[in-house]
Amino acid sequence: MNFAALTLPCYITVAALLSIGLYGVISKSNLMKIFISLSIMETGVNLLLITIGHIPGGTAPIENANFAKYVDPLPQALVLTAIVIGLSVTALAIAVLISYYQKNGTLEYKEGMKW
Amino acid sequence: MVIHPVLLIAIPLITAFIIPIFKKYGAAIAGGAIAFNMGYAIGIFFHVYSNGKIYETIAGFNPPIGIFLAIDSLSALLALIINLFAFINFVAIGKEANYKFSMLYLLAIAGSTGIVITGDIFNMFVFFEITAVASYALIAGKKDKKALEGAIKYMVLGSIASSFILIGIALIYSQLKTLNIYDIAARIASMDAKIKWASFAMLLTGIGVEAEIFPLNGWVPSAYQGASEGVASLLSFAPSKAAIYAIARLMLVIFPFHATYEIALWVGVITLLIGELAAFMQEDVKRMLAYSSIGQMGMILIAFSLASQDLKYALIASLFLIVSHAASKSSLFLLSKSEKMHGMASKYAGIVSVLSLIGMPPLAGFWGKWYLMLAAMDEKLWLVIILIFFAGIVETAYFARYLHRSIGNDGELSLRYKATMAAMASFAILFGLLPLVYKIASLPLWGG
Numbered sequence: 001m002n003f004a005a006l007t008l009p010c011y012i013t014v015a016a017l018l019s020i021g022l023y024g025v026i027s028k029s030n031l032m033k034i035f036i037s038l039s040i041m042e043t044g045v046n047l048l049l050i051t052i053g054h055i056p057g058g059t060a061p062i063e064n065a066n067f068a069k070y071v072d073p074l075p076q077a078l079v080l081t082a083i084v085i086g087l088s089v090t091a092l093a094i095a096v097l098i099s100y101y102q103k104n105g106t107l108e109y110k111e112g113m114k115w
Numbered sequence: 116m117v118i119h120p121v122l123l124i125a126i127p128l129i130t131a132f133i134i135p136i137f138k139k140y141g142a143a144i145a146g147g148a149i150a151f152n153m154g155y156a157i158g159i160f161f162h163v164y165s166n167g168k169i170y171e172t173i174a175g176f177n178p179p180i181g182i183f184l185a186i187d188s189l190s191a192l193l194a195l196i197i198n199l200f201a202f203i204n205f206v207a208i209g210k211e212a213n214y215k216f217s218m219l220y221l222l223a224i225a226g227s228t229g230i231v232i233t234g235d236i237f238n239m240f241v242f243f244e245i246t247a248v249a250s251y252a253l254i255a256g257k258k259d260k261k262a263l264e265g266a267i268k269y270m271v272l273g274s275i276a277s278s279f280i281l282i283g284i285a286l287i288y289s290q291l292k293t294l295n296i297y298d299i300a301a302r303i304a305s306m307d308a309k310i311k312w313a314s315f316a317m318l319l320t321g322i323g324v325e326a327e328i329f330p331l332n333g334w335v336p337s338a339y340q341g342a343s344e345g346v347a348s349l350l351s352f353a354p355s356k357a358a359i360y361a362i363a364r365l366m367l368v369i370f371p372f373h374a375t376y377e378i379a380l381w382v383g384v385i386t387l388l389i390g391e392l393a394a395f396m397q398e399d400v401k402r403m404l405a406y407s408s409i410g411q412m413g414m415i416l417i418a419f420s421l422a423s424q425d426l427k428y429a430l431i432a433s434l435f436l437i438v439s440h441a442a443s444k445s446s447l448f449l450l451s452k453s454e455k456m457h458g459m460a461s462k463y464a465g466i467v468s469v470l471s472l473i474g475m476p477p478l479a480g481f482w483g484k485w486y487l488m489l490a491a492m493d494e495k496l497w498l499v500i501i502l503i504f505f506a507g508i509v510e511t512a513y514f515a516r517y518l519h520r521s522i523g524n525d526g527e528l529s530l531r532y533k534a535t536m537a538a539m540a541s542f543a544i545l546f547g548l549l550p551l552v553y554k555i556a557s558l559p560l561w562g563g
């Protein structure tokens with residue numbers, strides 16, 4: 001399999017995920033959908049980091065006598081951190097949305113919510 | 116004495132995770148940790164003041180591979196301000212702080228201090244997220260409609276901001292294969308021009324959300340209005356100051372080009388005008404103070420952008436403005452708990468804070484504006500000078516209205532609360548009279 005050819009489709013996917021996420025944040029009025037869009041955006045950024053660290057023909061960065069080329073391990077460490085941060089923000093957001101729902105009885109923004 | 120700046124981050128983080136075990140004594144333990152942090156930040160500040168910049172490598176790997184903490188006179192002052200006011204503010208909050216609140220408070224302090232002293236750009240991102248997540252939870256902690264609204268707005272904008280910062284970091288890493296700020300600064304010229312400017316735009320947009328810069332500050336008024344007084348005061352001196360310092364480092368160290376200075380200068384001017392004019396229109400005290408904060412952040416940004424051209428006056432101006440804003444705004448936010456200024460101590464705090472913000476000599480705010488003017492005159496930016504004067508007039512108008520409305524004896528504040536407010540406001544006088552800031556601005560900076 002030719003891994004070098006994978007880089008361009010990966011960048012296109014990154015662009016698509018980021019645009020879908022941003023579009024969702026701007027266009028949706030349901031708060032839960034906004035936070036789902038934010039998660040999509042985060043996934044796009046994570047994929048960007050992984051793609052940047054990719055070296056054509058490289059394997060997973062675990063030392064092994066059979067392989068000579070490894071992908072860059074640092075972006076993978078960054079992505080692990082970014083995933084954990086994204087998870088904690090999503091968890092907190094859902095907790096806040098639950099109390100918002102209990103107070104307002106809806107997940108749409110109220111008219112009084114000035115942006 | 117061996118100095119370990121990492122303790123400034125480590126102690127509050129560890130304490131925050133110990134607190135849930137000792138629920139009943141949570142606030143007391145947190146108070147102890149913040150007091151330690153304040154003492155240590157003062158120690159580090161005077162060490163840097165007399166011996167010059169210091170750095171500490173983490174986990175035994177030397178930079179550029181390992182993470183390292185870089186402390187120069189600027190970051191030492193910022194760390195001092197954050198931890199000092201954090202302690203005074205925590206005393207003011209007092210019994211309202213349960214163990215959950217204390218935990219989040221410690222995390223916000225650890226994160227803000229981390230942003231200021233780290234020398235690694237990804238580390239900075241992680242500290243931004245720690246600060247932001249703690250702030251979301253602190254704002255939402257009040258659990259009424261306004262607080263939840265503020266928290267949700269901040270969360271949406273903060274999450275987009277974190278994605279943007281991460282894209283900026285990824286773009287830099289894709290070219291230079293390094294995350295160390297000073298290593299990036301040394302090799303920034305070898306970057307592809309398009310990618311360089313894309314990463315600058317991403318980082319400025321991302322950090323600008325936290326630094327309350329126009330047009331990224333939609334969350335600011337609602338968050339400050341919804342949050343309880345102690346949290347609003349914390350937001351005004353910890354995360355925003357750390358973020359504006361991060362922008363300063365972005366501008367002065369990583370991207371020291373003429374174009375970045377121009378962008379930051381005009382963004383700062385627009386932020387100043389919009390903030391002050393919006394503050395003038397507000398009826399609600401907290402919203403007015405929040406918009407006034409935006410204006411002040413714009414002025415600090417102008418000072419930092421001029422500092423990239425002319426270190427002589429502009430750096431002094433930015434330090435004075437930061438000190439003045441941290442001291443005055445946090446005491447005014449605490450004061451907004453009662454309708455009127457109750458008792459002598461709160462009148463003193465309110466009047467000193469207002470005078471420092473509108474720039475009365477010899478308070479810190481006056482020296483900030485004075486040196487900002489001198490720096491702008493050196494650069495022959497007459498339009499900027501006129502606009503700063505105009506913003507100052509608007510500021511004076513709405514603060515005069517504020518004083519007129521809130522002088523009176525109604526309301527009830529505890530003695531401790533009033534004493535802490537007075538102590539905070541006194542720093543505006545203290546820093547205005549001491550020659551400390553001039554010395555700090557003349558010390559060598561990392562990468563500067």
